[in-house]
Amino acid sequence: MNKMVAKLLDGKELSKEIRNKLKQRVTVLKEKGITPKLAVILVGEDEASKVYVHNKHRAAEKIGIETIDIKLAQDITEKELLLQVRKYNEDDSIHGILVQLPLPKQISEEKVTCAIAPEKDVDGFHPVNIGHLFMNNPHSLPCTPHGIMKFFEKYELPIAGKNVVIVGRSNIVGRPMAAMMLNNDATVTITHSKTKNLSEFTRQADILIAAVGHAAFIKKNDVKPGAVVIDVGMNRNDKGKLVGDVEQKGVSEVASYITPVPGGVGPMTIAMLMEQTVKFAERGVQIGNRKVSNG
Amino acid sequence: MNKMVAKLLDGKELSKEIRNKLKQRVTVLKEKGITPKLAVILVGEDEASKVYVHNKHRAAEKIGIETIDIKLAQDITEKELLLQVRKYNEDDSIHGILVQLPLPKQISEEKVTCAIAPEKDVDGFHPVNIGHLFMNNPHSLPCTPHGIMKFFEKYELPIAGKNVVIVGRSNIVGRPMAAMMLNNDATVTITHSKTKNLSEFTRQADILIAAVGHAAFIKKNDVKPGAVVIDVGMNRNDKGKLVGDVEQKGVSEVASYITPVPGGVGPMTIAMLMEQTVKFAERGVQIGNRKVSNG
Numbered sequence: 001m002n003k004m005v006a007k008l009l010d011g012k013e014l015s016k017e018i019r020n021k022l023k024q025r026v027t028v029l030k031e032k033g034i035t036p037k038l039a040v041i042l043v044g045e046d047e048a049s050k051v052y053v054h055n056k057h058r059a060a061e062k063i064g065i066e067t068i069d070i071k072l073a074q075d076i077t078e079k080e081l082l083l084q085v086r087k088y089n090e091d092d093s094i095h096g097i098l099v100q101l102p103l104p105k106q107i108s109e110e111k112v113t114c115a116i117a118p119e120k121d122v123d124g125f126h127p128v129n130i131g132h133l134f135m136n137n138p139h140s141l142p143c144t145p146h147g148i149m150k151f152f153e154k155y156e157l158p159i160a161g162k163n164v165v166i167v168g169r170s171n172i173v174g175r176p177m178a179a180m181m182l183n184n185d186a187t188v189t190i191t192h193s194k195t196k197n198l199s200e201f202t203r204q205a206d207i208l209i210a211a212v213g214h215a216a217f218i219k220k221n222d223v224k225p226g227a228v229v230i231d232v233g234m235n236r237n238d239k240g241k242l243v244g245d246v247e248q249k250g251v252s253e254v255a256s257y258i259t260p261v262p263g264g265v266g267p268m269t270i271a272m273l274m275e276q277t278v279k280f281a282e283r284g285v286q287i288g289n290r291k292v293s294n295g
Numbered sequence: 296m297n298k299m300v301a302k303l304l305d306g307k308e309l310s311k312e313i314r315n316k317l318k319q320r321v322t323v324l325k326e327k328g329i330t331p332k333l334a335v336i337l338v339g340e341d342e343a344s345k346v347y348v349h350n351k352h353r354a355a356e357k358i359g360i361e362t363i364d365i366k367l368a369q370d371i372t373e374k375e376l377l378l379q380v381r382k383y384n385e386d387d388s389i390h391g392i393l394v395q396l397p398l399p400k401q402i403s404e405e406k407v408t409c410a411i412a413p414e415k416d417v418d419g420f421h422p423v424n425i426g427h428l429f430m431n432n433p434h435s436l437p438c439t440p441h442g443i444m445k446f447f448e449k450y451e452l453p454i455a456g457k458n459v460v461i462v463g464r465s466n467i468v469g470r471p472m473a474a475m476m477l478n479n480d481a482t483v484t485i486t487h488s489k490t491k492n493l494s495e496f497t498r499q500a501d502i503l504i505a506a507v508g509h510a511a512f513i514k515k516n517d518v519k520p521g522a523v524v525i526d527v528g529m530n531r532n533d534k535g536k537l538v539g540d541v542e543q544k545g546v547s548e549v550a551s552y553i554t555p556v557p558g559g560v561g562p563m564t565i566a567m568l569m570e571q572t573v574k575f576a577e578r579g580v581q582i583g584n585r586k587v588s589n590g
């Protein structure tokens with residue numbers, strides 16, 4: 001028996017490495033009198049959102065990023081929320097603005113997303129930032145797919161010319177992921193709930209990215225031997241355990257690399273949010289002998 | 296011998312049909328005191344650009360769209376061009392603005408594209424419009440892929456669940472085409488110069504879209520029997536004849552539908568430019584019992 005066992009792409013370790021580097025960049029910024037500052041707006045009492053927002057504050061604090069904690073009532077009007085966003089748009093001491101989604105029904109998420117100044121849009125969800133990304137001229141990148149790209153960098157996994165298959169076409173993962181892979185010269189296929197014979201596509205993938213939101217949706221037989229498998233899922237199974245979109249045990253026997261759940265993609269998302277905030281704070285600042293102008 | 300012969304997707308006929316409908320919509324607008332108005336900016340003396348711009352003026356005139364013909368010197372500064380664009384942005388009588396590309400070297404095409412007010416961006420090239428398209432909330436659509444979508448509507452060719460393969464990843468055809476097909480529930484693969492074993496992808500396509508810019512690049516063996524083949528190419532072969540990216544004679548023996556070159560995609564592009572201009576002029580106007588608010 002010679003069972004192949006996939007190497008783990010360790011998001012805990014990699015995100016720690018990234019956060020340590022960010023800490024140093026923040027120190028340099030502070031020496032120049034600049035403290036990176038992130039405004040985090042939470043509307044209402046959604047429990048999951050509260051946890052996410054808490055984790056973002058904590059991650060920021062550890063790196064030295066200052067956060068502003070804005071908690072608004074569930075019944076706030078759209079107009080009031082937009083006024084808040086504009087206030088932080090105009091405040092030069094704020095480098096990043098984040099409005100935690102989902103929002104209550106009376107508020108248009110699209111309007112709020114579009115109201116955030118693109119140069120402070122740390123989530124990379126503003127249409128103009130999505131547009132720049134799809135035109136291969138990225139300014140701000142959605143955090144989850146950006147975090148996934150970091151695995152390929154760190155583990156030196158080639159992308160150019162590879163057959164990348166993405167399962168799921170959401171605006172925050174599937175679509176921007178496709179753009180990033182395409183911008184890195186992969187051949188990219190986007191599959192989704194309307195795809196026929198899904199397995200025929202996934203079985204041809206050199207790089208398979210599952211972002212579908214169904215526990216253990218991708219099975220061993222769906223994966224090409226030697227593929228790199230990225231599991232974006234965060235689902236609770238019937239025993240209440242956190243599981244991914246990939247049946248990890250079986251798929252690990254055929255894949256060459258796999259992101260575990262938990263400890264894979266998850267920790268990378270927040271790390272990328274922090275990196276984007278630091279990048280925005282660095283903009284226009286002289287660091288060493290270079291003036292940083294990246295968006 | 297039972298050679299299948301692909302049916303032609305007739306762009307000349309379809310674009311005429313669309314232009315006739317637009318003529319009626321313009322008449323309605325004029326009865327309400329509104330004349331759709333398109334500003335066309337041409338910089339320099341590029342011969343191909345002159346022809347394109349001339350054709351756009353002529354098409355507009357036939358439909359009843361008024362055009363403003365702005366011809367600027369080859370050595371104009373970026374600043375001067377941006378001032379012109381802003382002038383038309385602020386002019387409420389202008390519904391659409393188009394800057395013919397390519398631009399001279401001293402001018403950033405990106406800056407100029409971004410300077411056009413998104414609500415007057417008839418080409419659909421502004422990053423915010425590309426972003427809206429990729430987020431499945433289109434406001435203004437790039438004309439060539441939009442024209443291609445019209446064939447599927449007219450000939451009632453299903454898209455949902457089909458395997459669509461696009462050859463070429465330009466910002467004006469390949470990428471927005473991918474978004475439109477994905478938004479219509481196709482499974483979409485984007486291939487390009489770095490794709491390995493291209494033929495393996497194209498041979499699986501139910502719908503194959505060639506936008507690569509090489510004469511007769513796609514051959515009979517690259518096409519699945521019964522596929523719908525869209526030929527976006529406009530190349531001169533060694534005899535000076537206008538030919539597409541698809542080897543039309545051979546591919547016609549296996550495809551179910553094909554766009555000819557000339558007379559396929561080409562005429563649709565200008566028709567879509569006209570439609571976008573009319574749409575923009577209709578915005579906010581009461582037509583029949585509906586108030587038009589489409590972007």
